[in-house]
Amino acid sequence: MLNIVCKTDPISGKDLFDAAVRPYVMHKSDESSLTIYFESENNRRTYLEVPVEHPTSEISVNLDNPTDDMIAEG
Secondary structure, three states, X not given: OEEEEEXXXXXXXXXXXXXXXXXXXXXXXXXXXXXXXXXXXXXXXXXXXXXXXXXXXXXOOOOOOOOOOOOOOO
């Protein structure tokens, strides 16, 4: 499993050297985990309030190449 630790607050941009006493968020999947530390609880809440974009849910065009020989037409 890949474990990534980010000790730069994504809201303030400050490097955190005492991360063990800071608020954090952990994102986990089956293959990896990401731990992000924050300068303050307020920055952590701000981070959690950022809306997540799902651009593929808005695609109304099929980008697949439906031809049998998989040759781009055009």
